[in-house]
Amino acid sequence: MRDHATESRVKPEVEAFFDEDTNTISYVVKDPESNACAVIDSVLDIDYAAGRITYDHANRMIDYIRSNDLKLEWIIETHAHADHLSAAPYIQQELGGKIGIGENIKIVQEVFGKIFNEGTEWKRDGSEFDALFKDGDTYRIGSMEVTTLHTPGHTPACMTHVVGDAAFVGDTLFMPDGGSARADFPGGDAGQLYDSIQRILALPDDTRLFMCHDYGPNGRDIQWETTVAEEKEHNIHVGKGKTREEFIRFRTERDAQLAMPRLIIPSIQVNMKAGKLPEPDDSGTRMLKVPLNKL
Ligand SMILES: [Fe+2]
Numbered sequence: 001m002r003d004h005a006t007e008s009r010v011k012p013e014v015e016a017f018f019d020e021d022t023n024t025i026s027y028v029v030k031d032p033e034s035n036a037c038a039v040i041d042s043v044l045d046i047d048y049a050a051g052r053i054t055y056d057h058a059n060r061m062i063d064y065i066r067s068n069d070l071k072l073e074w075i076i077e078t079h080a081h082a083d084h085l086s087a088a089p090y091i092q093q094e095l096g097g098k099i100g101i102g103e104n105i106k107i108v109q110e111v112f113g114k115i116f117n118e119g120t121e122w123k124r125d126g127s128e129f130d131a132l133f134k135d136g137d138t139y140r141i142g143s144m145e146v147t148t149l150h151t152p153g154h155t156p157a158c159m160t161h162v163v164g165d166a167a168f169v170g171d172t173l174f175m176p177d178g179g180s181a182r183a184d185f186p187g188g189d190a191g192q193l194y195d196s197i198q199r200i201l202a203l204p205d206d207t208r209l210f211m212c213h214d215y216g217p218n219g220r221d222i223q224w225e226t227t228v229a230e231e232k233e234h235n236i237h238v239g240k241g242k243t244r245e246e247f248i249r250f251r252t253e254r255d256a257q258l259a260m261p262r263l264i265i266p267s268i269q270v271n272m273k274a275g276k277l278p279e280p281d282d283s284g285t286r287m288l289k290v291p292l293n294k295l
Contacts, residue, residue, distance in 0.1 A: 010144050010164030014210060015064060016224055019043040019057050022084040022263065023213050025224040026057070027168065028064060029141060036142025037065060038074035039097070040161065040168050041212050044087040044275065048266055051288075053277070058087035062094050072097040073141055077275075078170025078212055079158040080108045082185060082268055083261040086275030099274050100131035100139070102150060102157040104187075109272050111186045116269050116289055128274035133159055151200065153193025154181045160200055166208045172196050173209065176230055177217050179237035180247075184255035190248040197238050205229040265290055 013030040027040040039061060045054040065072055072095040075088045079102065088099045109124040118124075126132045131139070135150035141163065149160040151172045161168045171181035172193065180197065183190040200209070207228045214222050233239055238247060261267070266288050270277060278286045 009204075012141075012144060012163050012166050014166060014208075014225075016210070017057065017061050017064075018222055018224070019045075019084065021045065023215050023222070024081075024084050025210070025212060025214065026061060027210060028061060028070070029163065029166070029168070030068075030070060031142030031144045033144075034142035035068075035070050036073050036140075036144075037070040038076055038141045038146075039065075039072060039088075039091055040076045040210075041078055041081070041170070042075065042087040042091055044085040044090065044270075046085050046263065046266060048263060053085075055087065055090060058090050061087075062091060065095060071142075074139065075099045076161060076168070077101040077271070078161065078168060079155045080105060080268065080271045081212075082155075082264045082271075083213075084263060085267055086271050088275040089277075090275075098130035099128075100133055101126070101129050101274070102148070102159040103132035103134050104150070104152065104155075104157040105129065105132065105272065107156045107187055108268075112268050112272050115186075115291055117291070128276055149196075149199055151196035152187075153183050153189050153191075153196045155185055156187035158196070160196075162203065162207075165204075165206065166210060167200060167203060168210045168212075169200055170212045172200060173211065173231060173235070173238075175211055175214055175217075175223050175226055176234035176239065177220070177236060178211075178214060179235060180251065181213070182255045182258055183251055184258070190251035190255075191244060193251065194238065194244045194247045201228055201232050201238070203228050205232070 015028040017026040026042045030037040043057045075097045105126045133148040137148045146163040151158050151160045154171045183193045211224045216222050
C-alpha cells in the first residue's frame with residue numbers, strides 16, 4: 001500500500017530526447033501546473049574527426065520548448081560528462097535559463113585544469129555555471145520544487161535531481177539490465193558509487209528513475225525509464241541486496257578492462273567550463289587540446 005506522501009507527489013511531465021551518436025538521453029521536464037520547464041543533460045553534436053560542431057540534437061529540444069510555448073528556467077548538468085559535449089550555452093543563448101551543476105565541479109576543474117594545462121589565471125571556482133548545488137539544496141521549476149542529492153562515485157560532482165515522483169540520476173545508475181556506470185575516472189570511487197546508489201534506492205518504490213545513458217544490452221531496444229522497485233529487484237550490479245564489497249570488487253575489475261570513452265578529451269575540456277567552447281585564437285579558429293602521454 002502506498003502512503004499518502006507518495007500519492008500526493010507532483011508528477012512532472014518528462015519528454016526524452018535520445019542522441020544516437022553518444023547513447024545519451026536528454027530531458028525536458030515540465031511543471032504540470034505552469035509552462036515552466038528545465039532541460040537536463042543536453043548534447044552538442046560533434047564530428048570529432050572532422051572538427052565539426054552542429055546543433056541538431058539541441059535544436060530538437062529547442063523546437064519542442066518553443067512549439068509548446070514553454071519557459072525554460074533551468075539547464076541542468078547531472079555531472080561533467082566524459083562522453084558528449086554539453087549544449088547548455090547554446091540552449092541558454094536561444095532560450096535563457098540558468099545553468100546548474102554540483103559544486104564539486106570545482107574538484108573536476110582542479111584535476112582536469114592540470115591535465116589540460118589551463119594556466120593559473122583560470123580560477124577553477126565553478127563560476128562558468130550560474131548555480132552550484134550542494135546536497136539537499138532546492139530550486140524551483142515553476143510550482144515544482146526540485147531537491148538535489150549529492151551522489152558521487154562515477155564522478156565527484158554527480159548530483160541526482162529529485163522532483164515529485166521523478167528522479168534524474170545521471171550516470172549513477174543504468175537500467176536494471178545495464179547495472180551501473182564506471183567509477184574509474186579521476187575522482188571516481190566504486191564504494192562511493194555504491195553508497196550513492198543506496199540513497200537513490202531509498203526513495204519511494206514507485207519513484208520514476210530517468211537514466212542519462214542506455215546502450216541496449218543484449219540487443220534490446222533503447223530504454224531510459226524505470227522505477228526504484230525495479231532497480232532494487234533486478235539491477236544486475238546492485239539488485240537483490242548485493243553487498244558493498246561485492247560491488248566494489250566487480251566494479252573495479254570491470255573498470256580496469258574498459259577503454260576510454262571516444263569523446264572524453266573534447267568532452268571534459270569543454271564541459272568542465274559549463275560547455276563553453278574555447279575562445280577563437282588569432283586565426284579566428286577555436287582549438288581543442290589533446291594532451292599526450294610523456295615521451
Ligand atoms: Fe557520465
